[in-house]
Amino acid sequence: MKKHHITLTVNGDDYDALVEPQQSLLDVLRDTLMLTGTKEGCATGDCGACSVTVDGVLQCACLMLGVEANGVLVETIEGMAKGADLHPLQKAFLVHNGLQCGICTPGVLVAAKALLERNPDPTEIEVRYWLAGNLCRCTGYDKLIQSVLVAAKEMRGA
Amino acid sequence: MAHDILENSGFAADRKLNIVGTNPIKHDGWDKVTGAAKFSSDVILPGMLVGKILRSPHAHAVIKSIDTSAAEKLAGVKAVVTGADFPRIKEGTPYGDMTRMVMAQEKVYHEGHPVAAVAATSESIAKKALKLIKVEYDVLPHVIDPVAAMQPDAPILHSYMRTKGAKPGDPKVSADRPSNVVERYELGVGDVEAGFAEADVIIERTFDTKPMHQGYIEPQSCIASCSEEGEIELWCCTQAPFVYRDRLSEILKVDGSKIKVQQSELGGGFGGKTAFYAEPVAIQLARKTRRPVKITFTRSEVFRGTGPVSGTQSRIKIGCKKDGTITAADAELIFQTGPYSGSAFTNAPQAMFTRYDLKNVRTVSYEVVSNRPKVASFRAPCVPQVVFGVEGIISELANKIGMDQIDFRMKNAMANGARTIYAETFGKIGFIETLEAAKACAHYRSPVPKGQGRGISTGFWFNRGGETSSTLNVAPDGSVTITIGTADVAGSRISISMMVAEELGIPVDKVRAVLADTHQLGFNRVTAGSRTTFSQGVVLVDCARKVIKEMAERAARIWKVPEEGVEFANGEFRPAGANVGEFKPLTIADIAKQTTSTEGAIAARSDMNVTGAGPGFGCHIVDVAVDEETGAVEIKRYTVVEDAGKAIHPLQVEGQFQGGAVQGIGWALNEEYIFGEDGKMQNPGFLDYRMPVASDVPNIDTIIVEVPNPRHPFGLRGVGEVPVVPTMAAIANAIGDCIGLRPQSLPMSPPRMLQWIKERDAARG
Numbered sequence: 001m002k003k004h005h006i007t008l009t010v011n012g013d014d015y016d017a018l019v020e021p022q023q024s025l026l027d028v029l030r031d032t033l034m035l036t037g038t039k040e041g042c043a044t045g046d047c048g049a050c051s052v053t054v055d056g057v058l059q060c061a062c063l064m065l066g067v068e069a070n071g072v073l074v075e076t077i078e079g080m081a082k083g084a085d086l087h088p089l090q091k092a093f094l095v096h097n098g099l100q101c102g103i104c105t106p107g108v109l110v111a112a113k114a115l116l117e118r119n120p121d122p123t124e125i126e127v128r129y130w131l132a133g134n135l136c137r138c139t140g141y142d143k144l145i146q147s148v149l150v151a152a153k154e155m156r157g158a
Numbered sequence: 159m160a161h162d163i164l165e166n167s168g169f170a171a172d173r174k175l176n177i178v179g180t181n182p183i184k185h186d187g188w189d190k191v192t193g194a195a196k197f198s199s200d201v202i203l204p205g206m207l208v209g210k211i212l213r214s215p216h217a218h219a220v221i222k223s224i225d226t227s228a229a230e231k232l233a234g235v236k237a238v239v240t241g242a243d244f245p246r247i248k249e250g251t252p253y254g255d256m257t258r259m260v261m262a263q264e265k266v267y268h269e270g271h272p273v274a275a276v277a278a279t280s281e282s283i284a285k286k287a288l289k290l291i292k293v294e295y296d297v298l299p300h301v302i303d304p305v306a307a308m309q310p311d312a313p314i315l316h317s318y319m320r321t322k323g324a325k326p327g328d329p330k331v332s333a334d335r336p337s338n339v340v341e342r343y344e345l346g347v348g349d350v351e352a353g354f355a356e357a358d359v360i361i362e363r364t365f366d367t368k369p370m371h372q373g374y375i376e377p378q379s380c381i382a383s384c385s386e387e388g389e390i391e392l393w394c395c396t397q398a399p400f401v402y403r404d405r406l407s408e409i410l411k412v413d414g415s416k417i418k419v420q421q422s423e424l425g426g427g428f429g430g431k432t433a434f435y436a437e438p439v440a441i442q443l444a445r446k447t448r449r450p451v452k453i454t455f456t457r458s459e460v461f462r463g464t465g466p467v468s469g470t471q472s473r474i475k476i477g478c479k480k481d482g483t484i485t486a487a488d489a490e491l492i493f494q495t496g497p498y499s500g501s502a503f504t505n506a507p508q509a510m511f512t513r514y515d516l517k518n519v520r521t522v523s524y525e526v527v528s529n530r531p532k533v534a535s536f537r538a539p540c541v542p543q544v545v546f547g548v549e550g551i552i553s554e555l556a557n558k559i560g561m562d563q564i565d566f567r568m569k570n571a572m573a574n575g576a577r578t579i580y581a582e583t584f585g586k587i588g589f590i591e592t593l594e595a596a597k598a599c600a601h602y603r604s605p606v607p608k609g610q611g612r613g614i615s616t617g618f619w620f621n622r623g624g625e626t627s628s629t630l631n632v633a634p635d636g637s638v639t640i641t642i643g644t645a646d647v648a649g650s651r652i653s654i655s656m657m658v659a660e661e662l663g664i665p666v667d668k669v670r671a672v673l674a675d676t677h678q679l680g681f682n683r684v685t686a687g688s689r690t691t692f693s694q695g696v697v698l699v700d701c702a703r704k705v706i707k708e709m710a711e712r713a714a715r716i717w718k719v720p721e722e723g724v725e726f727a728n729g730e731f732r733p734a735g736a737n738v739g740e741f742k743p744l745t746i747a748d749i750a751k752q753t754t755s756t757e758g759a760i761a762a763r764s765d766m767n768v769t770g771a772g773p774g775f776g777c778h779i780v781d782v783a784v785d786e787e788t789g790a791v792e793i794k795r796y797t798v799v800e801d802a803g804k805a806i807h808p809l810q811v812e813g814q815f816q817g818g819a820v821q822g823i824g825w826a827l828n829e830e831y832i833f834g835e836d837g838k839m840q841n842p843g844f845l846d847y848r849m850p851v852a853s854d855v856p857n858i859d860t861i862i863v864e865v866p867n868p869r870h871p872f873g874l875r876g877v878g879e880v881p882v883v884p885t886m887a888a889i890a891n892a893i894g895d896c897i898g899l900r901p902q903s904l905p906m907s908p909p910r911m912l913q914w915i916k917e918r919d920a921a922r923g
Binding site: 020022037038040077103104125127132133139141 | 181183184186187188189190191192193194195196197199200202280282372373374375376377423424425426427428454456457647648649809810812813816817818819820821843844845849850851852853854855857858
């Protein structure tokens with residue numbers, strides 16, 4: 001199958017990739033760039049495990065074609081910590097046990113970060129609706145939501 | 159082998175604990191928040207091929223022929239396998255059935271049943287190759303509903319099958335003619351007729367539930383490779399690496415010592431990853447190509463190809479006196495198992511009434527094959543479905559005689575020393591304490607908000623022990639690694655590390671738990687039934703005690719005193735008395751430092767078939783609101799009360815309670831397999847198979863009851879199964895309390911609720 005050449009920036013690094021026309025951005029991230037932190041749970045945009053931001057907008061990487069990602073800026077879970085310094089959301093998830101098996105965690109963290117960038121002081125209900133696109137089967141959401149609220153508070157310096 | 163620790167766990171209620179009961183950060187958590195954690199689909203090997211599976215479009219058909227020649231000729235295709243590439247093992251035997259489930263041989267038994275597989279250099283080539291495989295089918299009539307499958311004129315899945323335990327006089331089964339009923343199982347105690355004769359109130363109802371899926375977010379993925387010599391290495395997401403190895407050895411006819419199963423991080427299992435699917439297929443492709451082959455399921459394949467739980471029908475009858483004493487209970491239970499046996503349905507009659515001290519019980523249970531994917535375990539397999547019915551009748555009886563819901567349950571509650579209908583006599587149990595905590599909690603004491611209804615339900619799970627083999631190694635710097643062969647499904651590594659640290663008197667940060675491959679340890683049973691933290695606690699505390707004993711001997715040698723002159727407390731070895739002499743206490747690190755100059759490595763292993771699991775009990779309280787115009791049920795408030803024995807890591811325990819309850823909410827309100835007339839699943843995706851999302855549920859309040867299990871060094875019982883057992887019943891009871899209509903069928907989804915509301919209104923006139 002004919003492949004297309006794209007260039008994109010992921011977590012600040014520039015990449016070249018050859019992609020088949022049917023491949024998604026998720027396939028490109030995982031299989032071509034070997035950035036496997038972004039997970040595939042459904043490949044139909046229903047579970048949110050592959051949440052990334054594309055040019056600052058929260059997006060399911062499985063719903064964007066690789067060829068559409070030519071020239072975009074992508075942020076994934078691998079770019080959230082700055083070296084050994086975890087993002088406050090990552091710390092809060094660790095301390096408050098916001099994760100169990102961890103498969104949904106990268107997507108949840110990326111989505112939560114996008115929420116806090118647009119709304120630094122969300123209510124619990126707002127967090128629940130914002131994260132309604134991120135399925136978690138382990139936690140029952142309770143500690144996951146609490147972790148986001150704790151991180152938001154810390155980031156506000158409250 | 160007799161193990162002292164199984165006789166004497168060393169549990170002491172007054173033991174001062176420094177680590178157990180605190181909430182340290184999970185060691186595996188760090189990699190999980192950065193994306194670095196390696197789940198099986200993240201494993202990449204040099205030269206790796208992509209494997210894809212062709213699946214049956216029919217629910218039931220004879221395979222007349224498979225032509226793979228065109229697929230094999232496609233450039234980039236390296237191998238194709240079909241049922242013919244697997245050893246022939248007789249159907250109707252455990253391994254024969256297992257082989258046929260991973261790859262069909264004579265027949266396909268459900269839509270999505272694998273019929274062939276390819277390995278190719280890219281996913282797009284593999285997909286193209288699947289389209290080139292020609293399969294000729296002779297389509298047969300199918301049956302999915304378990305009750306329909308029991309009828310005399312139902313399509314028969316296996317002409318050789320005769321019902322095990324068939325009883326003359328039971329028209330549902332016969333030992334003489336082919337039947338879809340795998341087994342009839344009877345269990346009871348006392349005299350049921352006499353019991354009902356004593357009752358003032360008797361209620362009998364019929365309930366049914368649909369198959370639901372475990373719903374783990376990580377689709378199954380595995381990568382297999384095969385050396386020139388035929389040694390197999392398999393990475394996969396599994397709850398049972400050792401069980402996989404042993405079954406692979408049986409069905410592929412390869413020595414177990416030549417199969418290495420390496421568990422990856424596990425992206426949810428809940429029972430669904432206790433059986434293999436693509437693993438044997440990837441291995442056969444790797445053996446043919448001598449290249450690594452990776453197979454990752456799509457979500458649709460997960461739904462159509464892996465085990466949902468049993469759909470059920472249960473007829474249940476319970477009678478009680480006016481004072482609340484239950485006098486008798488009778489049940490007939492039907493479990494749908496998919497093409498072959500494997501539902502663990504005998505759990506249901508054993509557990510359904512267990513928590514109530516009943517003198518007269520009769521149960522008859524049937525396991526029935528049908529044309530849907532084979533059942534896989536799910537938290538407390540087969541129990542929640544029947545508790546949905548039992549607790550409905552219990553609530554109705556309490557209402558009928560005008561007794562408080564919890565008082566009625568308390569009146570019949572099992573106490574220490576109670577005997578179950580499966581002939582186990584309980585030691586120390588915490589059901590009464592759990593009910594007391596539920597009755598005293600703020601939720602139960604608060605008035606039911608206007609327009610809402612409240613439901614109560616209770617549940618029981620046995621909890622398990624079983625074969626466990628682990629090692630503990632002390633590094634010369636005094637830090638400790640423990641190698642464990644059980645899977646970590648939700649963070650058990652930290653809880654296990656905490657128990658080791660507590661026993662050794664060192665910080666938990668000095669203990670690292672490593673997930674072993676199957677070459678490294680003895681056999682470990684599947685992680686299931688809430689057995690892992692319990693069993694590993696027993697085994698690794700045994701290891702820790704062995705290491706302490708070894709270190710005490712070394713301290714004695716260093717001090718040149720007799721062994722009994724050294725005692726260990728609070729992480730230090732000291733002279734046992736003034737007469738031993740004056741020596742500066744030695745820490746674990748002090749002695750470890752002298753590893754080389756003393757006797758070499760300080761290490762221990764322990765291999766046990768662990769017994770002494772403590773039964774678990776829970777009580778759920780839920781408030782709901784029902785929109786009678788849309789049929790939607792909203793969970794307004796939810797409280798889980800459960801006896802953990804001892805919460806090693808309380809946040810983890812709460813997480814189990816909350817996660818189980820929310821899975822139950824999904825099962826109660828939405829989740830079901832919907833099959834078309836053609837036998838195909840119509841909702842194999844998360845859009846149409848609707849699991850709860852964050853905005854569907856409230857916070858789940860938790861109350862951890864701690865009635866210690868004296869057979870465990872720290873008193874723990876196991877907490878993974880019970881949280882899902884009472885949920886659907888509690889919600890149905892709340893709906894009944896809210897709108898005067900207690901559903902007797904799951905799920906209680908909006909269209910079904912609307913239909914029942916319409917029927918209720920029609921009956922009212």
